Structure formats: structure tokens, C-alpha cells
Amino acid sequence: MSVKFAVLGHGVVGSGVVELFYKNKENIEKRAGTEMDVKYILDLRDFPDSPYKEKFTKDFNDILNDDEVTAVAECMGGVEPAFTFVRSCLEKGKSVSTSNKELVAEKGDILLEIAKKNCCNFFFEASVGGAIPIIRPLHKCLAANDISAVAGILNGTTNFILTKMYNENMPFDEALALAQRLGYAEKDPTADIEGHDACRKICIISSLVFGKHVYPKSVYTKGISQIALDDVKTADSMGFAIKLIASVRKQESGKILPAVMPMLVPYDNIMSNVSDVFNAALVSGDGIDKVMLYGRGAGKLPTASAVLGDVIDSAKHKVNVFSQSWESADDQSFVDSIESFTAKWYIRDAEGSRISEKMSFADAQKLDAQACIPVLE
Amino acid sequence: MSVKFAVLGHGVVGSGVVELFYKNKENIEKRAGTEMDVKYILDLRDFPDSPYKEKFTKDFNDILNDDEVTAVAECMGGVEPAFTFVRSCLEKGKSVSTSNKELVAEKGDILLEIAKKNCCNFFFEASVGGAIPIIRPLHKCLAANDISAVAGILNGTTNFILTKMYNENMPFDEALALAQRLGYAEKDPTADIEGHDACRKICIISSLVFGKHVYPKSVYTKGISQIALDDVKTADSMGFAIKLIASVRKQESGKILPAVMPMLVPYDNIMSNVSDVFNAALVSGDGIDKVMLYGRGAGKLPTASAVLGDVIDSAKHKVNVFSQSWESADDQSFVDSIESFTAKWYIRDAEGSRISEKMSFADAQKLDAQACIPVLE
Numbered sequence: 173m174s175v176k177f178a179v180l181g182h183g184v185v186g187s188g189v190v191e192l193f194y195k196n197k198e199n200i201e202k203r204a205g206t207e208m209d210v211k212y213i214l215d216l217r218d219f220p221d222s223p224y225k226e227k228f229t230k231d232f233n234d235i236l237n238d239d240e241v242t243a244v245a246e247c248m249g250g251v252e253p254a255f256t257f258v259r260s261c262l263e264k265g266k267s268v269s270t271s272n273k274e275l276v277a278e279k280g281d282i283l284l285e286i287a288k289k290n291c292c293n294f295f296f297e298a299s300v301g302g303a304i305p306i307i308r309p310l311h312k313c314l315a316a317n318d319i320s321a322v323a324g325i326l327n328g329t330t331n332f333i334l335t336k337m338y339n340e341n342m343p344f345d346e347a348l349a350l351a352q353r354l355g356y357a358e359k360d361p362t363a364d365i366e367g368h369d370a371c372r373k374i375c376i377i378s379s380l381v382f383g384k385h386v387y388p389k390s391v392y393t394k395g396i397s398q399i400a401l402d403d404v405k406t407a408d409s410m411g412f413a414i415k416l417i418a419s420v421r422k423q424e425s426g427k428i429l430p431a432v433m434p435m436l437v438p439y440d441n442i443m444s445n446v447s448d449v450f451n452a453a454l455v456s457g458d459g460i461d462k463v464m465l466y467g468r469g470a471g472k473l474p475t476a477s478a479v480l481g482d483v484i485d486s487a488k489h490k491v492n493v494f495s496q497s498w499e500s501a502d503d504q505s506f507v508d509s510i511e512s513f514t515a516k517w518y519i520r521d522a523e524g525s526r527i528s529e530k531m532s533f534a535d536a537q538k539l540d541a542q543a544c545i546p547v548l549e
Numbered sequence: 550m551s552v553k554f555a556v557l558g559h560g561v562v563g564s565g566v567v568e569l570f571y572k573n574k575e576n577i578e579k580r581a582g583t584e585m586d587v588k589y590i591l592d593l594r595d596f597p598d599s600p601y602k603e604k605f606t607k608d609f610n611d612i613l614n615d616d617e618v619t620a621v622a623e624c625m626g627g628v629e630p631a632f633t634f635v636r637s638c639l640e641k642g643k644s645v646s647t648s649n650k651e652l653v654a655e656k657g658d659i660l661l662e663i664a665k666k667n668c669c670n671f672f673f674e675a676s677v678g679g680a681i682p683i684i685r686p687l688h689k690c691l692a693a694n695d696i697s698a699v700a701g702i703l704n705g706t707t708n709f710i711l712t713k714m715y716n717e718n719m720p721f722d723e724a725l726a727l728a729q730r731l732g733y734a735e736k737d738p739t740a741d742i743e744g745h746d747a748c749r750k751i752c753i754i755s756s757l758v759f760g761k762h763v764y765p766k767s768v769y770t771k772g773i774s775q776i777a778l779d780d781v782k783t784a785d786s787m788g789f790a791i792k793l794i795a796s797v798r799k800q801e802s803g804k805i806l807p808a809v810m811p812m813l814v815p816y817d818n819i820m821s822n823v824s825d826v827f828n829a830a831l832v833s834g835d836g837i838d839k840v841m842l843y844g845r846g847a848g849k850l851p852t853a854s855a856v857l858g859d860v861i862d863s864a865k866h867k868v869n870v871f872s873q874s875w876e877s878a879d880d881q882s883f884v885d886s887i888e889s890f891t892a893k894w895y896i897r898d899a900e901g902s903r904i905s906e907k908m909s910f911a912d913a914q915k916l917d918a919q920a921c922i923p924v925l926e
Binding site: 196309311317383464474485 | 569570572573576577579580581674680681682685686688689690691692693694695760819822823827834835836837838839840841842843844845850851853854855857858860861862
């Protein structure tokens with residue numbers, strides 16, 4: 173029996189999925205324990221020079237109505253039409269693997285529920301941290317733990333910019349322009365530098381770890397556009413690297429507190445060594461103490477590697493494995509307010525720069541400071 | 550339906566499995582999608598003060614012949630009687646999760662084959678890297694990759710000693726004595742400091758990644774007992790940390806070359822920042838580029854976390870999932886000789902210390918050098 177799958181979207185990630193699959197087809201089939209092949213590639217554009225041109229279709233129904241297609245890789249991005257397509261596939265019992273963080277952050281609960289009802293898988297390893305194994309380790313390897321916190325460097329663009337500021341004394345604007353020239357930042361870099369991309373990823377992690385859907389709108393999100401080169405240098409002299417940290421912690425109240433903001437990472441925390449476009453997630457739990465997962469958080473082949481890993485898992489598990497799920501949560505009151513976030517703070521004001529005692533976000537905001545950045549514990 | 554499992558051995562790891570399970574039972578059952586309980590604990594010793602004393606048995610047959618027991622956690626260590634017990638369980642269709650690296654390194658191929666035949670799982674996440682998700686990520690998340698190399702810091706004792714030599718200028722003997730006082734090293738520290746422990750772990754990784762059983766006897770293994778404090782300092786001034794690296798790489802010939810030896814790790818490689826008793830594995834593949842997995846490689850709860858993660862996975866998958874396997878290999882000629890290992894080398898001889906051009910292990914051994922340590926690429 174051969175497993176046939178379809179790839180939705182032939183952009184950077186989708187074309188990477190096809191490329192990596194055919195490069196390693198023999199080994200992939202050995203690991204899957206079954207023959208596999210791409211049957212369709214969905215894209216509205218024409219690719220007359222593609223070696224796989226006979227697989228292209230512009231009509232999603234070709235895929236949906238072909239019972240031979242049992243797995244689908246969704247690499248289109250954006251909520252629609254991805255949501256409609258993915259839902260339709262799952263309703264027909266076709267397992268879906270996606271790299272689409274917007275889709276999972278907005279609709280993950282609904283899609284997981286539909287997958288469960290229809291005995292197929294909705295996998296999304298590629299939606300957080302590109303090539304880095306995060307979702308499956310969190311859900312499987314660390315399943316025996318009471319997880320108290322996850323802190324991640326989940327956006328490569330901002331980490332590249334901060335690394336340039338740090339290593340080469342490059343001002344923010346110049347580092348951003350360089351990132352754009354190198355293709356690490358988009359023409360409109362807002363989603364990256366203002367933290368919205370990292371926010372979607374910490375929503376997915378929070379939902380998975382704590383079992384209820386966390387929406388991006390519930391998460392305090394601050395980017396790096398206000399980080400001054402002087403603060404990067406001063407923090408360095410104090411023994412810290414400034415990183416954009418997407419984190420979630422369990423509060424004493426039982427609520428959870430996800431947030432995205434620049435933080436000072438002490439040099440004895442290995443996260444301070446995560447540089448350039450690399451990403452990492454540091455997980456704290458009562459069994460493991462601390463585990464860190466590190467690698468390339470974006471890019472054609474790294475993201476394709478994660479999508480294909482999920483497709484291979486779907487090919488192996490013809491029976492639904494109820495692999496992961498979380499509850500819907502219209503009521504987001506289990507998400508704590510940023511006001512109650514506590515930390516030590518790096519403070520720069522008229523008196524100079526220093527690290528404060530522990531205080532709440534609310535209190536820190538009342539200070540008359542030019543810079544006020546929390547320290548990662 | 551409730552899943553009942555047995556724990557073989559009530560030493561450090563086995564008692565950790567029971568402790569962590571009951572601490573997080575409610576969440577574990579939610580994640581497993583089923584009720585779970587420990588039905589037996591096997592140990593020849595008496596534990597009259599244990600809160601679970603009614604679960605103890607000294608007779609393995611109580612477990613083997615109880616059809617209600619569908620999963621077993623093997624935490625005894627050593628090849629026998631662990632091998633006989635594990636084989637008997639698998640032959641009865643009971644899934645086994647083990648923390649026993651000796652067992653997997655010596656008998657993994659046989660046990661995986663028996664598990665496959667009997668439609669149950671033989672899991673061993675805990676046998677390499679303690680709490681760190683390594684086996685499942687390698688096998689599942691990275692399954693789409695052509696993996697070219699894995700390099701790991703897989704022994705906490707030696708990493709602790711090297712960190713003390715590095716950070717505190719402590720001579721080897723003194724650092725070893727401190728590790729023994731802190732319980733990080735055994736009274737007879739040979740297995741750790743001479744590299745045998747790391748060797749077993751790289752055998753398991755090599756077998757899993759390249760699909761054929763690699764035996765410890767096929768792997769060149771050199772420990773850290775001959776590392777001089779002066780070389781640690783000189784390497785530092787040149788921009789390197791000395792680490793005990795257990796690695797495997799695919800050679801151009803198609804053979805694989807596993808080895809355990811001290812190596813110089815450049816400071817721009819994040820592995821150089823893995824300190825104290827922490828472990829890490831850096832995986833190189835054509836899709837991912839590089840992924841690193843980091844955490845506590847030993848200890849009661851970290852190792853228990855990995856064992857339990859596997860038990861939970863077994864509880865979820867009542868149908869065999871053919872999760873991982875490799876071929877037996879009486880003929881080890883696919884393992885290349887260390888003579889053909891090539892690297893740049895740190896060389897200290899009458900002329901001083903320097904980093905050489907690339908040369909083979911065979912050529913490096915011919916030099917009249919007091920120290921000769923390869924550099925990790």
C-alpha cells in the first residue's frame with residue numbers, strides 16, 4: 173500500500189516540502205514503513221518548468237474528492253482559505269500537517285476537535301520554531317511533567333537584529349535594513365519586529381501545554397523597535413543579552429501568563445547564546461528541571477523538514493492516535509493580566525542604569541524611566 | 550479502561566518513576582486519554598516505609614503472568630536479568646520503556662524485533678540524555694532528513710569535571726574528587742571518565758539514525774583522564790572549550806564513523822556553552838541544518854520523566870505503532886576505522902601549542918606531541 177499526499181501551496185515552504193521529499197524519498201519510505209508519493213500540488217500560479225508539473229492543480233476539489241489522498245501538507249499561510257481547506261480535508265478523514273501559525277493560533281481548537289471526530293491527525297510541528305522539534309517533545313516526551321514555564325526566542329528576524337546590535341554595535345534601523353537585504357525581514361517588517369509573529373507561536377505553545385485555547389488578542393505583545401543600542405551595551409556590561417522572549421508561566425493563582433517582550437537574559441542561561449536567526453525554547457518542568465530545544469526557526473528546508481516529519485507520522489499511523497488537543501475557550505479569563513507579571517527590571521532613568529528588586533509590571537510602568545526591561549529568571 | 554503498568558527496579562530511577570507518576574497522575578491521565586496506575590514494583594529489597602508497599606513484589610512472574618499489566622518500565626540497569634525480563638514481557642505483548650543504556654546498546658536490535666513481532670512497543674528515550682527528548686525527535690520530527698552527523702555531550706560527570714577545570718582552574722583529580730563528593734561520579738568512576746558510558750549512548754543514536762546495530766566494541770573510545778589543565782587554558786585562549794564529544798558521522802565511503810573522545814568546541818558553536826552536568830546533542834541534517842537538544846542527562850526525576858513519557862505513549866497507543874527499529878549487524882564492517890577520522894587538531898609539542906591543518910587520526914598519532922586533540926567542525 174502506498175500513501176499519497178497533497179501539498180497545498182507552492183511558495184517557499186510548500187516547494188521545500190516537495191524538494192526535500194524527493195531528495196530523501198527512499199529513506200523516508202523506509203522510516204514510514206510504506207511507499208509514499210506526492211499526488212497533487214495546489215497553487216493558482218503556473219510552474220511550467222517544475223519537474224513535477226503534472227502534479228499541479230488549481231482546483232482544491234481534485235484533492236478533496238480523491239480518496240487515494242490520505243494526508244495533506246498545508247503550506248499556504250493565512251487563515252483563509254487555509255481554514256476552509258484544512259477543515260474540509262479533516263472532515264473527509266484526511267490527516268493534515270501544517271506550517272501555518274496564524275491558522276493554528278486562531279483555529280487550532282476547532283481543527284483538533286474535527287480531526288478527533290474524524291479519526292485523523294491535525295499536526296502542526298512546523299508552526300512553531302521551524303525545524304526545531306517543539307510540539308511533539310512538549311506533548312509526548314515531556315508528558316509526565318507539570319510544566320511551569322516555557323520561554324522562547326521564537327522569531328529569527330528580531331534575534332538577527334538584536335545579535336547585530338550586540339555583536340557589531342549596529343543601530344536598530346541599520347540592522348533592520350540589513351535583515352531586509354538578506355531576506356530575513358519582509359518589506360513591511362511589522363509582524364516580526366512588533367512581536368506579532370512570536371505572539372502566535374507562544375499562543376500555540378500555551379494552548380498545547382495548558383490545555384485551553386489562548387488567542388493572540390489575550391497576549392501582551394511588545395516588540396524590539398524601541399530597544400536602544402546603549403541599553404544593549406549596558407546590559408552586556410551587567411552580564412545580560414537582550415532578547416525578544418515569548419514566554420508563558422503558570423501563576424500561583426492557577427492562571428497562566430503568556431507575554432511577548434524584550435527581556436534581559438543572564439549569561440549563565442544558555443538562551444543568551446542563541447544568536448542570529450536561530451530560535452530556541454526553554455521548557456521548565458518538575459521532572460525535567462530545564463530542557464532547551466534549539467535550531468533554525470524559519471526557512472525553506474528547515475520548515476519543510478518539520479512538515480514532512482508530520483506527514484511521515486501520519487503515514488505510519490493509519491489509525492488516529494489522538495495525538496494532541498486542547499479545549500476551546502471563548503472565556504479567556506484563565507489568562508492573567510500583564511499587570512501582575514513580576515520580575516527584576518533593568519531600569520535606565522535620570523540616575524543611570526541598574527537592575528531593580530522584583531516588582532510587578534504595573535509598578536514598573538509607574539517609574540519615570542527611559543528604559544524598563546524585565547530580567548528572565 | 551485503565552492502563553496498569555509495572556516498574557522493574559526501585560533504585561534511583563525506578564523510585565523516581567513512581568514518585569513523578571503519583572505527583573502528576575491527574576495530568577498524566579488527561580494526556581494519556583485513559584486512567585493509569587502502577588500495579589507492581591519489582592525489587593528484591595524490602596521497602597516497609599514506602600507508601601506503595603502493597604505494590605512491591607520480588608517475583609517477576611507476578612508481573613509477567615498478569616494480563617492486566619500492559620506496560621512495563623524497566624529501571625534495573627545492566628544486561629541481565631534485565632534482558633530476560635524485557636524479552637519475556639515483549640513476547641507477551643507488554644510494551645516496555647527502559648532507561649537502561651547497556652541493555653539497548655547490547656540488545657536493542659533483538660528487543661525491537663521481538664516488540665515488532667508481538668505488536669507492542671520497545672521504547673528507550675531515557676537511555677540517552679536523561680530528560681532530553683532525543684530518541685523520539687531523531688526518529689519522528691527529523692525523519693525527513695538525511696542526517697549526516699550527530700555530536701553529543703552525553704555524559705554529565707565528565708562535563709562537570711571539564712567545567713570545573715575550565716571555570717575554576719581546578720586540576721582533573723580535584724574536580725573528580727569533588728564530583729564524587731557531590732554524587733555526580735561513582736566511587737569507581739571508570740565508566741564515566743574513560744568514556745564507556747558516552748560510548749553506549751552514541752551506539753544507540755548511531756543504530757537508530759543509520760539503521761544498523763552498532764556495538765560498543767566497534768567504537769573508538771577515549772576519556773578525559775589525560776586532559777591537562779594547561780591544555781584547557783590554552784584552548785580557551787584560542788577560542789575553544791574542551792568537551793568529551795560522542796559523535797557519529799557519515800563518511801564519503803558510505804560507512805559511518807562513531808567515536809568518543811575529547812574535542813575542542815569553537816565558541817561560536819552553542820555546544821561550547823553546555824556546562825556542568827548538562828548534556829546536549831547537536832544533529833546535522835540536510836533539511837534542518839542544525840538542531841540542538843539540551844537538558845539534564847541524568848538524575849532521578851529527569852530520567853523518570855523520560856521513562857514515563859514513553860509509558861504514557863504506550864498507554865495511548867494500544868495498537869503497535871512500529872515506532873523505531875534497526876537491523877541486527879553481526880558484520881560491523883559498515884563502521885569505519887578511527888584511522889580515517891579527519892579533523893583539524895590542537896597540538897602541543899616541543900614547539901608550543903597550535904591548531905593544525907586537517908589531517909587524519911592516523912597521521913596525527915604519528916606526531917611527536919604531548920597533546921593531540923581534534924577540533925569539532
